[in-house]
Amino acid sequence: MRARRSREPILWALFGGGGMMAALFLPVLLGVLLVAAPMGWIELVAFADLQVLVRNPLVRLGLFGLVFLSFFHWAHRFRYTLYDGLQLSHLNELIAILTYGVATALSLTAGYLLWSIG
Amino acid sequence: MNPDYRPYHPKWFRRRVPIFWWLRQAAYVKFISRELTCLLVAYVAILLLVFVAAVDRGEASYLALVGWLSQPMVVAFHVAVLLGTLFHTVTWLNLAPMALVVKVGGRRVPARAILLGHYFAWVACTIAVAWALVGP
Amino acid sequence: MSDTVTMEVLRYRPEEETEPTYESFEVPVQPEWMILDGLNHIKDQLDGSLSYRWACRMGVCGSCGMLVNGRPVLTCATYMESLLPGPIRVEPLRGFPVIRDLVGDITDFMGKLAAVKPYIVREEEKPVEEGEYLQTPEELAEYKQYSMCINCMLCYSACPIYRIEPDFIGPAAIALAQRYNLDSRDEGAQERMDVLSQHAGIWGCTLVGECSEVCPKDVDPAGAIQRYKVSATVDFFKSVLMPWRKE
Known part of the structure; x- marks a missing residue:
């Protein structure tokens, strides 16, 4: 019965949730905010409205969910890419600590940032 | 003759997996590209946080960021990143029906319908976000 | 020609x-x-x-x-x-x-196959006098696809993970575990889960997907593994959120 207490289901759920959130939202956010608008291909709402939008608590909460899950999506997938792609499964513990550690640090930073604005 | 051979004892030949095995077959190249899109996902997430912080700080820092974002090299890089995240989206949504078994009234919903549902959700999210950012 | x-x-x-x-x-x-x-x-x-x-x-x-x-x-x-x-x-x-x-040498595969108990497991066998275990066509359809496996091991040969991590239990064995888990007559899902919820079980799979491409019987082992991951995850969260639930 001990075997069922493996951490993999949590990590896989975060990976899956992150993959889905990233699939649904990242292309449009990247395309509109970070490519098309700076190039002047499309016009965003006025800066004041953009600031109001960004400071909206619900938007901040949603954004936190998106980046938090994206970071853990990266951690999980990258960990397995290192295992299989470079055949490093003997470094299992080290790689897991590094990838999920970085994802945790990034998430905490994101949480602090999104908490403190507005 | 093989001097190490002893009669009636198996002497296996084992092939080593080459370190770049994922370059050996088209399907494996596609697999490793799909896995590596995770780097782009994390990068875009960080970039979004930078964007939000710049907008919060005020118009001056926002314009400075826009100035950096519109440099030709940066734009070219971000277009490539965009293609990579689109690759993530397409591969991710295409594999969704494999994991999801949905039943309605005791009948299994066909994989095709689940796939279409996911693409519909993607289109809906894209339109909703774009509408919020660009305005009607 | x-x-x-x-x-x-x-x-x-x-x-x-x-x-x-x-x-x-x-x-x-x-x-x-x-x-x-x-x-x-x-x-x-x-x-x-x-x-x-x-x-x-x-x-x-x-x-x-x-x-x-x-x-x-x-x-x-x-x-x-x-x-x-x-x-x-x-x-x-x-x-x-x-x-x-x-x-x-397929010894390794034979051992892994046995490890997932690819046969109907009952907590208590019904006496012969009580007759057969009945099953409806719908219940048969639940697992039929996975029962088509002929143990040809093409999926193992297509799977890079199996070659890199020899402990990985592999596509066909997991698909066969799923075949019995989905069988209405079987009660061994928990025993199989204990074997498969390890890193060397379902979690070692990163969905390269080639196993399903080469399968001559359209068993779709890759799909079986993904479904298994979903049910293992649901199971895990249920047991965490509802610890009073019977194991």
Whole structure:
């Protein structure tokens, strides 16, 4: 019965949730905010409205969910890419600590940032 | 003759997996590209946080960021990143029906319908976000 | 159309050589011939020392799986004509140590197969007098796809993870575990989950997806593994959120 207490289901759920959130939202956010608008291909709402939008608590909460899950999506997938792609499964513990550690640090930073604005 | 051979004892030949095995077959190249899109996902997430912080700080820092974002090299890089995240989206949504078994009234919903549902959700999210950012 | 084709066959004779070599044979091409017929021609007419496994010639026994031009296939179900003008390269399945020529050692797979209990497990057997365990067509349809597996091991040969991490329990064994889990007569899902919820079980899989591509019976082991991950995750969160629930 001990075997069922493996951490993999949590990590896989975060990976899956992150993959889905990233699939649904990242292309449009990247395309509109970070490519098309700076190039002047499309016009965003006025800066004041953009600031109001960004400071909206619900938007901040949603954004936190998106980046938090994206970071853990990266951690999980990258960990397995290192295992299989470079055949490093003997470094299992080290790689897991590094990838999920970085994802945790990034998430905490994101949480602090999104908490403190507005 | 093989001097190490002893009669009636198996002497296996084992092939080593080459370190770049994922370059050996088209399907494996596609697999490793799909896995590596995770780097782009994390990068875009960080970039979004930078964007939000710049907008919060005020118009001056926002314009400075826009100035950096519109440099030709940066734009070219971000277009490539965009293609990579689109690759993530397409591969991710295409594999969704494999994991999801949905039943309605005791009948299994066909994989095709689940796939279409996911693409519909993607289109809906894209339109909703774009509408919020660009305005009607 | 050429009358003959060159077959480059991997030879490994451990008493003579430490490394395998390739030997070329000129084999006549006939419209109805499969790769296996070419190998039989070599053994009967050209070199009787060639070793390989085969039995049924009709895609049921699962013993003639080999690597043909780098792709795992059943040699009894692959037309020579489809690979003209050749040369056609025939090698033993990847992922298994080679014993001789085209024969791999499948001991590892047999052990993994047994580990997932690929048979109906009951907490308590019903006495014979009470009759059969009945099943509706809908209940049969739940697992039928996974029951088509013939243990040919093509999926193991296609799976890079199995080659990199030999402990990985592998596609066919997980698909067969799922076949019995989804069977309305079975009660062994929990026992199988204990074996499969390990890193070497379902979590080692990163969904390369090639197992399902090469499967000659459309079993879709990759899909079975993903479904298993979902149910293992749901199970996990249920047991965390509702610890009073019976194990």
